[in-house]
Structures are given as C-alpha cells and as structure tokens.
Amino acid sequence: MVRGWFHIAKAEFFVLTAGMRKHRYIYSGILYALALLWAVYLAPMIVVGLIDLIIPMAQLQGLLVIMLPGTMRTVMFFAWVLLLLFPLSYALNELKIGHWEIFLSNDVKTKDILVGTLMGKMPFYTLIVLMLAPLLMSPFLCALQVSLVGQVFVYLALTGMVLTVIWLSNWITALVQARLGDSSRGNDLAKAIGMIVAVVVIVPMYGIIYMLPAISEFLGMDAFLLFPSTWTADLISWLAITFNGVGLTGSQVIGFQTILHMDMVTNALLMTAFGVVSLAVALGTADRIFTISAGSRTEVITTVKAENAVIRGIRRLLPSATGVLLVSNLKDYLRKAQNLSKLAYGVVLAVLLPVFLSFVGSDAWQTMDEMTFFVVMMMAVVGSMPFAGQGFLESKDQLWIIQGAADGPSRFVKTRLVSSLLVVSPLIVIPAVVIGYLMHATLIEFLVVLGLGYLGLAGGTMVSIGVTARNPNYEDTKSPAHQTNMMLSVMIPQFSIMIWLFVDLFADMLFGIDVFGFYRSVFPSVSPFTIIGIQGVIGLLIIGGLLLLSGIRSLSKPEN
Amino acid sequence: MTRNGTVIRTQALTKTFGDICAVDDLSLEVKSGSRFGFLGPNGAGKTTTVRILSGLLRQTSGTAQVCGLNIDDDRNRIKAITGLLPESPGLYSKLSAVEFLEFIGALNNRNGDGLHRRIDNLLSILGLEGRQDDLLESYSSGMKQKVLVASTLLHEPKLVFLDEPTSRLDPAASALVKDLILVLAEETDTSFFICTHMTNFAEDVCDVIGILDSGSLVTLGSPEDIVETARVDDLEDAYLQIVGGKIDRKTLLAWR
Numbered sequence: 001m002v003r004g005w006f007h008i009a010k011a012e013f014f015v016l017t018a019g020m021r022k023h024r025y026i027y028s029g030i031l032y033a034l035a036l037l038w039a040v041y042l043a044p045m046i047v048v049g050l051i052d053l054i055i056p057m058a059q060l061q062g063l064l065v066i067m068l069p070g071t072m073r074t075v076m077f078f079a080w081v082l083l084l085l086f087p088l089s090y091a092l093n094e095l096k097i098g099h100w101e102i103f104l105s106n107d108v109k110t111k112d113i114l115v116g117t118l119m120g121k122m123p124f125y126t127l128i129v130l131m132l133a134p135l136l137m138s139p140f141l142c143a144l145q146v147s148l149v150g151q152v153f154v155y156l157a158l159t160g161m162v163l164t165v166i167w168l169s170n171w172i173t174a175l176v177q178a179r180l181g182d183s184s185r186g187n188d189l190a191k192a193i194g195m196i197v198a199v200v201v202i203v204p205m206y207g208i209i210y211m212l213p214a215i216s217e218f219l220g221m222d223a224f225l226l227f228p229s230t231w232t233a234d235l236i237s238w239l240a241i242t243f244n245g246v247g248l249t250g251s252q253v254i255g256f257q258t259i260l261h262m263d264m265v266t267n268a269l270l271m272t273a274f275g276v277v278s279l280a281v282a283l284g285t286a287d288r289i290f291t292i293s294a295g296s297r298t299e300v301i302t303t304v305k306a307e308n309a310v311i312r313g314i315r316r317l318l319p320s321a322t323g324v325l326l327v328s329n330l331k332d333y334l335r336k337a338q339n340l341s342k343l344a345y346g347v348v349l350a351v352l353l354p355v356f357l358s359f360v361g362s363d364a365w366q367t368m369d370e371m372t373f374f375v376v377m378m379m380a381v382v383g384s385m386p387f388a389g390q391g392f393l394e395s396k397d398q399l400w401i402i403q404g405a406a407d408g409p410s411r412f413v414k415t416r417l418v419s420s421l422l423v424v425s426p427l428i429v430i431p432a433v434v435i436g437y438l439m440h441a442t443l444i445e446f447l448v449v450l451g452l453g454y455l456g457l458a459g460g461t462m463v464s465i466g467v468t469a470r471n472p473n474y475e476d477t478k479s480p481a482h483q484t485n486m487m488l489s490v491m492i493p494q495f496s497i498m499i500w501l502f503v504d505l506f507a508d509m510l511f512g513i514d515v516f517g518f519y520r521s522v523f524p525s526v527s528p529f530t531i532i533g534i535q536g537v538i539g540l541l542i543i544g545g546l547l548l549l550s551g552i553r554s555l556s557k558p559e560n
Numbered sequence: 561m562t563r564n565g566t567v568i569r570t571q572a573l574t575k576t577f578g579d580i581c582a583v584d585d586l587s588l589e590v591k592s593g594s595r596f597g598f599l600g601p602n603g604a605g606k607t608t609t610v611r612i613l614s615g616l617l618r619q620t621s622g623t624a625q626v627c628g629l630n631i632d633d634d635r636n637r638i639k640a641i642t643g644l645l646p647e648s649p650g651l652y653s654k655l656s657a658v659e660f661l662e663f664i665g666a667l668n669n670r671n672g673d674g675l676h677r678r679i680d681n682l683l684s685i686l687g688l689e690g691r692q693d694d695l696l697e698s699y700s701s702g703m704k705q706k707v708l709v710a711s712t713l714l715h716e717p718k719l720v721f722l723d724e725p726t727s728r729l730d731p732a733a734s735a736l737v738k739d740l741i742l743v744l745a746e747e748t749d750t751s752f753f754i755c756t757h758m759t760n761f762a763e764d765v766c767d768v769i770g771i772l773d774s775g776s777l778v779t780l781g782s783p784e785d786i787v788e789t790a791r792v793d794d795l796e797d798a799y800l801q802i803v804g805g806k807i808d809r810k811t812l813l814a815w816r
Binding site: 319 | 672
C-alpha cells in the first residue's frame with residue numbers, strides 16, 4: 001500500500017506543475033533532460049570557455065586550486081542561509097494551512113505531511129541545483145581535472161546539503177505557520193515577518209563573519225568549523241582533491257590539510273550526522289507542530305480606539321468626503337504589519353547604503369553632490385517599494401465595491417496617493433540627516449538633499465501606485481502580476497533618473513558634446529550631479545503622473 | 561429616474577467569455593418599485609448580468625437601460641443611483657464596520673453627522689451595534705454579509721442589485737433582510753434586482769421571477785403564475801421542473 005506522504009508529494013508536484021497541466025510528465029522529463037545536458041556538458045563548456053577568453057585556464061589553474069577551500073566555505077555558507085530563508089520567507093508571504101485540516105481529517109500521519117511536502121518540492125529544488133551548481137563548480141572541477149566518479153560524489157554531497165537544509169526550512173516553516181495559523185491577524189504577522197526575515201538574519205550574519213577571527217581566537221580553533229555549511233564545503237574540497245587528475249603532490253595535499261583541519265571522513269560523518277539529527281528532530285516533533293486548534297491560533301479581536309491627533313487633524317483640515325477617504329486609506333495601510341515592515345525595510349536600505357558608500361573609501365560618491373544624486377535614486381526605490389504589488393487592494397471583490405461608486409476608482413487612487421505620500425514623507429528625513437552629518441553638509445546642501453530626495457520619494461510612490469493600479473495583483477504574491485508590478489515599480493524610477501546620466505555620458509563619448517561643461521558654464525554654482533538629479537526627478541514625476549492617470553483609467557473602465 | 565415606469569430594460573443583451581456564452585440574448589423589463597427575483601443554477605449568468613447592469617462589465621452585444629440611462633454612456637450616473645451587493649464580501653480587513661461604512665459613504669460623496677447617524681441606525685437594525693468598532697477581519701462571514709447589506713443601502717439607491725444576499729446569513733438574519741427589502745420597496749419605492757438560489761426567499765420577497773438557464777431567460781412571471789403553470793406545489797418544485805436537477809434515489813446512491 002502506498003504511504004500517505006506519496007499522495008501529498010504528488011499533490012504538491014501537481015501544484016508545482018499546474019502551468020503545464022496536460023503534459024506535465026513529458027514537459028518535466030524534457031526539462032530534466034535539458035538540465036542534465038546543461039549540468040554535464042553545456043555549463044562546464046560555457047563557463048570554462050568564458051574564463052578562457054579572459055584568462056587562459058592554464059594560467060588560472062593554480063589560483064583556482066588554492067582558492068577552492070575558501071570559496072567553497074563562503075559559497076556554501078551563503079547557499080545554506082539562502083536555502084533556509086528563501087522558502088521560509090516565501091511560505092510566510094502565502095500562509096495557507098487550510099489543507100492541513102484536510103490532511104488531518106483524513107487520518108494522515110503527521111510525519112507523512114512533512115515528508116510529503118518535502119518530496120513534492122524536491123523536483124523543483126533539484127532542478128535549481130542542476131542549473132546553478134555547475135556554474136560554480138565547473139571552473140574548480142576543470143582546474144583539478146576531477147574524474148567523473150569524483151564529480152558524481154561532489155554533486156551528491158551538494159544534493160545532500162540542499163536536501164538537509166530544505167528539510168530544516170520545511171520544518172521551521174511548518175512550525176511558524178502552525179503558530180500563526182490562518183487567521184487574518186496571523187497572516188498579517190506572517191507577511192510582516194516574511195518581509196524582514198532576510199534583514200533580521202543577514203545583518204547579524206555579517207556580524208558573525210566579521211567576529212569570526214575573535215571567536216576563533218577565543219575558542220582556540222577555526223570557528224568556521226562549527227557551521228554545518230563548512231562540513232559540506234570541506235567535504236567537496238576533499239572530494240575534488242582526492243579525485244583530482246593533475247597529480248597533486250603529497251606536500252600539496254598536506255597544505256590543504258592545514259587549511260581544512262578535518263579529514264574527508266570526519267566531514268562526511270558530521271554532515272550525515274547533522275542530516276540524521278535534523279530528520280529525527282523534525283519527525284519527533286511533528287505531532288506537536290501539527291496540532292491545529294482554535295486556542296493555539298491568534299484569533300484575537302481587535303477593537304479600534306479613539307482616533308489619534310494626526311487623523312483628527314486631517315479630518316479638521318478636510319471635512320469633506322475626500323478627507324474621509326484619505327483617513328480610511330491611512331488606517332487601512334498603517335494597520336497592516338506587512339506594510340510597516342516594508343517601510344522599515346526601505347528606511348534601512350536608504351540609510352545603510354549611503355553609509356557603506358561613504359566608508360568604502362573609493363573615489364566615487366565622496367562629495368555631497370554625488371551623494372545627493374545617490375540619495376535621490378535610493379529614495380525613489382524607498383518610495384516605490386512599500387506600495388508596489390501587495391497592499392493596494394485586498395481582493396477583486398473589493399475592487400467591485402469601489403467600482404460600484406460613481407468615479408470610485410479615480411477618487412480611491414487619488415486619495416491613496418495622498419495618504420501614501422503622507423506615510424512616506426518622514427522617511428526622507430532619516431537619510432538626509434545621516435548623510436548631512438556624515439558629509440558635513442551646509443544648510444543649503446542639506447535642504448537640497450531633503451527637497452530632491454522627497455521629490456524622488458514622491459515620484460517612486462506615484463510610479464508604484466500607477467503600475468499596481470494598471471494591473472492589480474491583490475494579495476497574490478505568487479502571481480506574474482505581482483512580480484511584474486514589483487519589477488516595474490523599482491526599474492522605472494531607477495531608469496527615469498539614471499537615463500540622464502547615460503544621455504550625458506553618451507553625448508560626450510559619441511558626439512563629443514561636453515554636457516557637464518555646459519552645465520558648469522550655465523549654472524556655475526550648481527554641481528552637474530545636482531542638475532542631473534533635478535532632471536531625473538522631473539522625468540520621474542512626469543512618468544509617475546502619466547502612470548497614475550493610466551492606472552485610474554484602467555481601474556475605471558468596465559471589464560471586457 | 562425611470563422611463564415609463566421601467567427601471568431596467570435590456571434588449572438582446574449578450575456576454576461571451578471566449579467560447580462560453582454567459583448571457584445569451586437577454587431581453588427583459590423590470591418595473592419601477594418591483595422586487596425582481598433572478599433565479600438560476602450555478603454559472604447560469606446571473607452575476608454576469610448584474611455586473612453588466614451595474615456598469616462593472618461590458619456586454620459583448622445588445623443594449624440596456626438602467627433607470628432610463630444607457631449602460632454604455634452613463635455608467636457613472638447609473639452607479640450614483642444604484643447600489644450593488646456583490647456575491648462575495650470584499651471588505652477591508654483592517655477597518656471596523658463603522659470605518660468601512662464611512663469609507664463607502666465617502667465614495668458616494670456622503671459624510672458628516674447625517675452619514676454617521678445612518679450608519680449607527682443600520683448597524684443597530686442588523687444587530688451589529690456591539691461589534692461595530694471591531695476590525696472586520698474578526699467578523700464571521702454572516703456578519704460581513706450584514707455589513708455589506710448596510711453598505712449597499714447607505715446612500716439610498718433607487719435601484720438595488722443584490723447578488724445572493726442571504727447565502728451566508730442565519731435564518732433570523734435572512735428574515736431581517738427579507739423584511740428590510742419589503743419595507744424599503746413599499747415605503748420608499750426602491751426597486752430590487754435579486755439574484756438568488758433560495759427559492760423560498762424568492763417566493764416570499766419577489767413579485768416577479770425570471771429563471772435563467774445557461775444564459776437564457778427560460779421563464780418570467782409572478783411566483784404564483786410560475787407555480788401554477790408548472791402544476792406543482794411551490795417554487796422549488798417549479799424551478800427543478802424548469803431547470804432540471806431532480807435526481808432519483810437510485811442514482812443518488814449509485815456512486816457507492
């Protein structure tokens with residue numbers, strides 16, 4: 001009799017391949033055949049060929065051999081974190097536990113749910129490994145001329161790591177989903193966590209990397225050896241060394257031993273033990289995770305309290321129906337935890353990047369004018385990200401309600417824009433103050449960065465609302481509409497601002513027109529970068545305005 | 561705003577989605593002040609018809625006037641004087657019932673004390689006064705439906721489109737909505753166009769019934785006339801006779 005996990009895995013596979021419904025098995029087979037061809041033949045040929053074009057492989061061989069252990073450790077560390085976080089963040093954004101209730105009501109064992117879900121996702125992740133791993137491994141395997149058997153072992157070790165991490169991620173995701181449940185409030189919290197999970201983990205991760213030498217000194221050993229990702233990385237390095245075809249000498253192998261510390265068998269045993277322990281812990285705790293009951297979920301009733309001073313002030317300033325729409329939009333937006341995390345995400349990016357740039361010590365981005373231009377570009381993204389895709393309209397039914405009122409979509413989009421601008425307005429102050437302080441800006445320079453930054457912010461907001469209104473994706477973050485909205489909302493503002501820089505550069509390169517010189521002669525006291533920033537912001541506002549109008553038209557017209 | 565006492569008039573109204581004909585050559589007249597019941601099986605084209613008449617969907621061919629206004633040219637004016645209760649609740653999860661109704665009122669250019677008084681009264685009639693400040697995310701589907709009913713009536717429309725108004729309501733709430741429709745039609749001359757599966761509800765509330773099957777209007781008349789013509793006891797039996805769907809006991813157990 002076939003176990004329950006198989007049916008769950010099959011259902012997951014059907015969901016995954018829903019796009020190619022009728023011919024899913026044939027198409028999947030073709031896809032795997034192509035992926036294998038890519039991994040075994042095409043990728044090594046292309047990667048090594050490309051490297052050969054830049055530096056001949058013979059010259060690079062020695063360097064690649066030396067780089068192998070360090071590169072493997074770094075890449076495996078990041079791959080480990082990404083594989084753990086990506087599915088978690090993805091699942092939290094689309095919290096659905098309705099099907100768990102179906103499983104449990106059909107007397108399916110909890111272990112089967114975990115195994116089935118993982119096995120259902122395996123074809124997808126295997127495909128990803130087949131596509132991406134050869135890009136990284138080919139130069140090293142080629143440099144060491146690793147035999148076919150060695151290559152098989154290397155990819156097996158890699159697959160083992162991927163399986164273990166996805167199993168762990170699957171278990172953590174299940175744990176978080178079960179705790180947050182499918183309540184509206186839990187969903188909201190999950191989306192908020194999903195948004196910031198990367199920041200929350202990656203920032204301390206950087207900290208750990210910087211502190212590793214100190215930790216190593218304290219422990220009296222290489223602290224990297226404590227990470228499970230290192231065991232896989234070192235195992236791969238050993239496999240490549242053991243099955244090499246370049247004839248490494250005994251002293252060279254001993255050289256590797258001083259870097260890698262533990263031998264191949266120890267690494268393999270540690271890696272296997274970690275996989276077995278993960279498996280045992282997840283299966284052992286499965287029963288406790290999958291207990292779904294109303295009590296354990298966050299079915300909390302939230303009652304709204306008296307309005308705050310800002311809302312009361314808006315009502316006093318705008319006592320009309322427009323004021324009411326504005327207030328409703330503000331409440332709707334700011335009460336969603338996911339929107340607050342998007343705003344926080346934007347601020348962190350806007351502050352951190354200029355700070356990093358001012359510390360890197362390169363020649364670029366070191367003057368206040370250059371930094372102002374950079375802030376305008378950053379603020380355009382900060383202004384667009386919180387309003388792109390998700391969070392505009394919750395459902396198509398909501399759109400029907402708005403469309404049911406005379407001029408409803410037009411009034412909705414306009415008040416949504418004003419409320420969004422009110423929400424993001426304070427965000428320019430933080431980077432402007434940080435940059436102003438770091439760059440010792442004058443009052444005028446500070447006001448310029450504040451003003452231009454705000455216009456960039458407003459332009460980004462206009463673009464993202466316009467783009468999303470043209471093609472609303474509601475709360476569906478897996479839809480192509482969502483991906484398109486996110487991409488366009490970031491790309492259009494960047495392109496609108498950057499285009500002037502490229503126009504000026506190409507004018508100089510192709511036609512010998514010194515645009516920067518022209519700016520200096522006409523506006524001697526203003527930096528060319530500030531002028532490009534102004535041009536970019538004007539272009540962005542025009543494009544944003546046009547997209548908004550187009551969005552209103554699109555939402556207002558009856559469906560065909 | 562009616563013409564010759566007719567609130568809805570459609571001529572050969574047709575809507576296709578690719579190869580599927582959702583509404584097929586529908587010609588219909590609904591008198592002002594009447595309570596028109598639109599019955600039909602799932603997928604018969606009821607919701608599509610309502611969406612076309614309320615200006616949300618463009619028809620493939622044919623014409624229609626709503627309150628004397630052409631649906632092709634006067635969509636905004638139609639929306640201003642009609643109300644629509646959609647099939648599924650598209651509420652704002654993070655607004656309370658009062659805040660949501662305030663938002664709907666504002667969309668229809670209403671605000672101030674008059675609107676708030678109306679909101680309080682409607683929520684009180686619908687039995688939501690104790691929960692009016694709770695976020696809508698915590699409401700049951702029946703409570704959400706009540707809020708939607710309130711939002712549909714808030715701006716006193718001349719014509720109200722109700723798409724499955726009682727599908728999520730308990731018997732008491734259904735009776736309340738039924739009474740609300742009857743009293744509004746009698747006292748304020750409001751017209752109702754009601755899509756429903758519930759034959760009992762339609763029989764109690766509607767003075768004219770149209771039965772739609774596969775996009776075509778197959779029966780039109782008063783509930784009594786339809787029952788009499790079908791020579792059955794009630795509207796449900798008449799409906800099953802017209803549309804089909806009655807399955808014998810042997811077939812019902814054949815799947816075992």
